[in-house]
C-alpha cells in the first residue's frame with residue numbers, strides 16, 4: 001500500500017462521511033472545518049484518511065478530527081497522520097497538542113498513547129451535553145470525553 005500524506009489546501013475536498021467516522025455531528029464538523037488546517041492521506045488519488053487540527057488557545061493546538069476509511073484502518077495511516085500533526089504543531093510554535101476521545105475509544109486511546117499523548121482529564125457527560133442523540137460505540141454509551149495531551 002503506497003500512501004502519500006500531504007497538507008490539505010482546500011477543506012472543501014474532504015467528504016463529510018469520512019469526517020463523520022470520528023464525529024457524528026455534522027453541525028460541529030461544519031463549525032471547526034473552515035477554521036482547521038490538516039493533512040490528507042491518499043492512496044493513488046483516493047482520499048483514505050484525514051486529520052484536522054486548529055489553534056484553540058495561545059500555544060495550544062487540538063486535533064479536531066482523525067478519520068481513516070475502514071478498509072484502510074490498522075495499517076499505520078493514523079499514526080503517520082498524527083506524526084505530521086505533531087510536526088506541524090511544533091512549526092506553528094505550539095507548546096501543547098491536545099486530542100479528545102470518547103470513553104469507549106480503547107483503540108484510539110492506545111494509538112494516542114503510542115504517539116506520546118497522556119490522559120489528563122475526563123469531561124464527565126460531555127457527550128450527553130453536546131450531542132442530541134445517544135451515542136453508542138463498542139457496545140456501550142459514549143458518555144464522557146477523555147482529554148489527552150502532549151507537551152511539545
Ligand SMILES: CC(C)(COP(=O)(O)OP(=O)(O)OC[C@H]1O[C@@H](n2cnc3c(N)ncnc32)[C@H](O)[C@@H]1OP(=O)(O)O)[C@@H](O)C(=O)NCCC(=O)NCCS
Pocket residue numbers: 021022023066067068069072073074075076077078079080100101102105107108110111114
Ligand atoms: C482511530 C483511527 C484514526 C486510527 O487510525 P489507523 O490508521 O487505523 O491506526 P494505525 O494503523 O496507525 O494504528 C496504530 C495503533 O493503533 C492500534 N490499532 C489501530 N487499529 C486497531 C485495531 N483495529 N485493533 C487493535 N489495535 C488497533 C494499534 O495499537 C496500532 O499500533 P501498532 O501499529 O503498534 O500495532 C481509525 O481507526 C479511525 O478512523 N477510526 C474511526 C474514526 C475514529 O474513531 N476517529 C478517532 C475519534 S477520537
